[in-house]
Amino acid sequence: MLRAAVVLLALLVLVLVGHRLTPGHLPQSAPPPAAVPTTQAPVPLDPATLTARTVPTLVTLSATAGPLTTAGTGILLSPDGLVLTNHHVIDGADDVNAVAMATGAGYDAEVLGYDRFRDVAVLKLVGADTLPVAQLGRSADLHLRDPVTAIGNADGGGVPLPAPGVVTGLGESVVARNAGVGTRNRLTGMIEVDADIRPGDSGGPLVDAYGRVVGVSTAGNTGMRPDPTDRATGTPVPIESYALPIDDAVAIADQIRGGRASDTVHIGPTPLLGVAVTDVGQTQDGAKVVAVGARSPAEQVGIMRGDVIVSWDGRPIRSQTDLTVEMTARHPGDRVELGWVDAAGQRHTAALVLTTGKP
Numbered sequence: 001m002l003r004a005a006v007v008l009l010a011l012l013v014l015v016l017v018g019h020r021l022t023p024g025h026l027p028q029s030a031p032p033p034a035a036v037p038t039t040q041a042p043v044p045l046d047p048a049t050l051t052a053r054t055v056p057t058l059v060t061l062s063a064t065a066g067p068l069t070t071a072g073t074g075i076l077l078s079p080d081g082l083v084l085t086n087h088h089v090i091d092g093a094d095d096v097n098a099v100a101m102a103t104g105a106g107y108d109a110e111v112l113g114y115d116r117f118r119d120v121a122v123l124k125l126v127g128a129d130t131l132p133v134a135q136l137g138r139s140a141d142l143h144l145r146d147p148v149t150a151i152g153n154a155d156g157g158g159v160p161l162p163a164p165g166v167v168t169g170l171g172e173s174v175v176a177r178n179a180g181v182g183t184r185n186r187l188t189g190m191i192e193v194d195a196d197i198r199p200g201d202s203g204g205p206l207v208d209a210y211g212r213v214v215g216v217s218t219a220g221n222t223g224m225r226p227d228p229t230d231r232a233t234g235t236p237v238p239i240e241s242y243a244l245p246i247d248d249a250v251a252i253a254d255q256i257r258g259g260r261a262s263d264t265v266h267i268g269p270t271p272l273l274g275v276a277v278t279d280v281g282q283t284q285d286g287a288k289v290v291a292v293g294a295r296s297p298a299e300q301v302g303i304m305r306g307d308v309i310v311s312w313d314g315r316p317i318r319s320q321t322d323l324t325v326e327m328t329a330r331h332p333g334d335r336v337e338l339g340w341v342d343a344a345g346q347r348h349t350a351a352l353v354l355t356t357g358k359p
Contacts, residue, residue, distance in 0.1 A: 071153055145168075
């Protein structure tokens with residue numbers, strides 16, 4: 001199980017040009033005063049109304065990877081089932097299924113693309129139509145102490161639960177750990193909140209007081225700490241949680257929808273090389289192989305555990321990140337030339353064809 005898990009600004013300038021009037025007299029040529037339109041400020045929603053408006057625009061997600069199942073949440077971006085969620089929710093999944101909270105209908109979900117570095121994925125619900133869509137806000141307009149609520153499939157129970165809190169930090173950095181596979185990812189520019197974001201909330205919305213989505217719940221708290229404002233009892237309160245700003249998430253989603261791949265955004269099916277790697281260390285460049293998949297392209301050309309991958313189509317590989325970037329731009333069926341050094345220091349090169357892997 002994985003532990004885990006974006007407001008309008010307008011400027012109205014009104015210039016009035018008039019004639020000097022004599023008190024008590026109105027020139028015959030002057031038109032009557034025009035009524036100035038007023039814009040009614042939005043009214044904050046009570047917790048029950050906020051939740052009731054948000055829940056129908058969500059789906060619960062279930063991602064299966066072998067014997068493991070990951071629970072998460074998705075945000076509906078279009079009536080035909082375009083869904084925004086976290087990459088770590090579907091990382092390594094064989095199958096992804098969704099249930100619309102509005103209707104209870106189940107759907108198979110296809111992965112359209114993802115950005116593993118920003119922990120964003122975009123899914124498409126097969127056969128979906130006329131689903132309610134989330135109201136998006138602007139994370140750029142958030143301020144410290146703004147009230148927010150995280151809503152999602154908390155603890156994977158399939159029942160949406162709200163977790164209220166306030167914004168405690170903006171532009172924060174956090175290292176998020178994927179509890180299922182143990183990998184870590186440094187996320188920057190995050191919204192920090194004191195809401196109790198729990199496993200299963202990942203990929204769900206962080207909404208403002210008006211029900212507008214301002215963030216995507218990404219990294220949940222891992223425990224409790226004494227309330228610094230309660231010196232008498234030290235009542236426990238949640239450790240801060242983190243959400244990806246919706247401005248950033250939507251920009252990535254638009255890139256995926258447009259089919260525009262980049263160094264971090266992958267479009268379409270995932271290619272498989274068949275190795276797990278780590279950085280070698282400070283004294284040597286390369287991506288050190290710590291595991292090789294059986295019958296994978298890497299195994300078939302003789303790559304073994306302990307070898308160090310040092311080149312990709314003639315370009316140097318200095319770290320595991322370099323290898324990930326190269327893989328991000330590739331697709332199943334692509335032919336690449338790999339260079340590596342074995343445990344005895346012998347240099348090897350071989351051409352291989354990437355097969356289909358998991359997202």
